[in-house]
Amino acid sequence: MQSSPEQESVELPYRVVSEPEWNAAAAATASVGVHPSEELAEVVVVSGPCPRCEHHTVFSERLVAYSDMLGAGSGRRGLLARALRRAAARGGRRDIEVICSCGGAHPDAGEESGCGASWVLTVEWGQ
Ligand SMILES: [Zn+2]
Numbered sequence: 001m002q003s004s005p006e007q008e009s010v011e012l013p014y015r016v017v018s019e020p021e022w023n024a025a026a027a028a029t030a031s032v033g034v035h036p037s038e039e040l041a042e043v044v045v046v047s048g049p050c051p052r053c054e055h056h057t058v059f060s061e062r063l064v065a066y067s068d069m070l071g072a073g074s075g076r077r078g079l080l081a082r083a084l085r086r087a088a089a090r091g092g093r094r095d096i097e098v099i100c101s102c103g104g105a106h107p108d109a110g111e112e113s114g115c116g117a118s119w120v121l122t123v124e125w126g127q
């Protein structure tokens with residue numbers, strides 16, 4: 001389709017950014033799956049359009065085996081992810097930090113995938 005030139009010809013550069021309004025935008029468009037079941041939630045899979053680049057992106061978050069992830073969770077989301085994990089232990093509700101991992105081309109992405117955008121989606125299950 002040629003009717004969306006902003007999506008076809010202008011490539012957003014990779015940037016690590018988040019905007020408060022993306023949380024609401026993503027909540028309206030994302031689909032959330034809980035696996036293997038709502039009663040035994042181990043992994044939450046969030047999919048939908050990225051609120052920044054509008055490419056389709058899929059993000060999965062493990063709810064269990066936190067100890068395996070603590071060591072690997074360093075880097076830019078380490079601290080936040082650790083705080084979220086602690087909060088998640090209280091019940092079937094969790095604020096998930098979703099990071100764009102679209103397959104689209106974004107200049108300056110280097111070894112990263114996605115456009116660098118992140119947003120927070122509140123997920124509830126089994127209640
Ligand atoms: Zn994106």
Ligand SMILES: [Zn+2]
Binds near residue numbers: 053100104114115
């Ligand atoms: Zn993208």
